Amino acid sequence: MEHSFVPSQMTKKYFTPWVTVIFIIALIGLAILMLRLVFGLGFITNLDNQHPWGIWIAIDVAAGVALAAGGFTTAALGHIMHKDKYEVLVRPALLTAMLGYTFVALGVCVDLGRYYSVWHPLIYWNGNSVLFEVGICVMFYLTVLYIEFLPIVAKKFIGNVNLPGILSGLSKPVDKFLRILYKALDKTMFIFIIMGVVLSCLHQSSLGTLMVIAGPKMHPLWQTPVLPLLFLISAIAVGFPMVIMESTIASKSFGLKPETDLLGDLGKMVGPLLGVYLAFKVGDMFIRETFVYLTELTTESVMFSIELIFGVVVPLRMFLTKSVLKSPTGLFIASMLVIFGVLLNRINNFLVAYTPPYEKVTYFPSFGEIAVTVGFICLEILLYRLFVTYFPVISVPVEKSLQDSKYSLKRA
Amino acid sequence: MGSIKRRDFIKTVTAVGCTAAGLSAVTPKKLNATPENILSKDRYGVLVDTTVCIGCRRCEWACKKAHGIEAGSIDDYDDKSVFQEERRPAHDSYTVVNSYDVPNAEPVTVKVQCMHCDQPACVSACIVGAFSKKENGAVIWDESKCIGCRYCLVACPFQVPTFDYHKAIEPEIRKCDFCYERTSKGQLPACVEICPVEALTYGKRSDLLQIAHDRIHRNPDRYIDHILGETEVGGTSWMYLSKTEFSNYNFPKLGNSPAPGVSESIQHGIFAYFVPPIALYALLGGIMYLTKEKSTEEEK
Known part of the structure; x- marks a missing residue:
């Protein structure tokens, strides 16, 4: 039987016991966020002049950006290299990237002392600043992601616009506008797709450059001029594992059959990518002779080893094993390890490696910081569930051979 | 498509x-670099002679007065118990004096504040260009641009800028501004003006370097042959003379290449x-x- 995959809305009930729990955690996070907005950063965080950046930057922003890389890597694979079979994975990855970056932006806002001035980089430029480049790229990329998602929204409402009450007269013009918008986007989408990949490469690498200026404040195990390259490669490497993880969880949650064959093919590419990353990481360590720090037993050396062994070496071996690529559980575990590795790498780079010259206290995130970070992640999951219930994002097999046009954006 | x-x-x-x-x-x-960030040959600086400083902390008081910070009575600053702990500049004190025990000698008191680097990491790092190096050598912060991201705190090799974490609206990045307002009017920086023993010398950086080398040359027993700030991180406007190694005073060990270079x-x-x-x-x-x-x- 020929199967064709068509993006469809999920029909499961929105609230399950787990979703309710996630909902409550998200609410707690938002409540604590209010305290930060009213009483200032110092009220709920452990940040101080020695440790200006905490987990909101390391996890919400740095790791958030890296883990949203599935968006541009699948777009490159499906739309730019035209590997059509991965087409079905592009939409879910696009949605995750869109939500991911939205929360990166929110995370930045929350962390900014003057969150209401977040738009300043648009008018005050500093081309020397790495942060400026990251900021501008993220702003542009977020816009590009919204544009890429727009056709899915437009398609849903075309021929279906029924504005209530007084606005009903506007229904027709709105419908017409949506049709024009859809057509225009359809013709120009490739510009945005390429732009998205370029912007991603730029800011994924520049995130690594961010800490270079901290110089000797950063432990030599991590402080290296090739940080931007390491950040870019690790982001590319974690893109597919994120897609595998999400797809596996979504299949389970919505009672679909996991697409193990397709995910396995995707997994085949992760091994080599991790290999390249490992080569650069180890090569850098030997060129700068930083391996001497691994002989001492310190927080840094332990964290570095965990990051490298469980985040890179073990999943690398797993992704090169045929039986793992064929098993949904194996794929899931290997992917989770890569995700864990990248998350830990970002935490290490921004927090563990960072020791200011005058350190009176060590930094550990406060309850408030953790609650907001976890709350944001929960909110992201809730929104993802909402989006896939309301819009056709996740593809389900349809029992007929139906060759449609290349771009799944067209179908709905 | x-x-x-x-x-x-x-x-x-x-x-x-x-x-x-x-x-x-x-x-x-x-x-x-914007024109403001091009180094002027005539930029000013301060030479801190730690062999002269008596640790009276008058500079701390004068600094607060000059910047509109609650300073209290000047007599309170005779209290030497604060020396028990090493203090750092904070949002309500842009300069502090610390006392360090050195082997086989009297404790040395050392004033710390922003070094006003010639190639400032904060100027390079700031996402909105809120920091600038002025023609007279001062590195100052522009409140109207700042978004409070604290990347300057991450970047500064001397760990100088501070942030007011307990303010929800308009929290400020605060650090020594080399008394930019006073010096623009031809006045001395507040700390230099009040120093009773002339441990601080204000002048053109090139002149200060000459004075410093001259002092070292004439009193080889009194000074080590090292002017902190002459070459560190590409040079700073504030420079220090000392009898013993600067590592005794917890100055971070820094190379000579500018902090934002790489x-x-x-x-x-x-x-x-x-x-x-x-x-x-x-x-x-x-x-x-x-x-x-x-x-x-x-x-x-």
């Missing part, structure tokens, strides 16, 4: 490329007149076009 003609595709890709190239021709001027060369390497991003765009466009052709052929 499928309906796009190949020629249109090429046209659009070219158009986007040209726009980007056009932009890049305009933008490089912004990428270079970061800026990477940054400008990645952007190099926007060539790499445009090249990547073109490359991806090419791949997209070629693979598209292939997959359409396969369909036929």
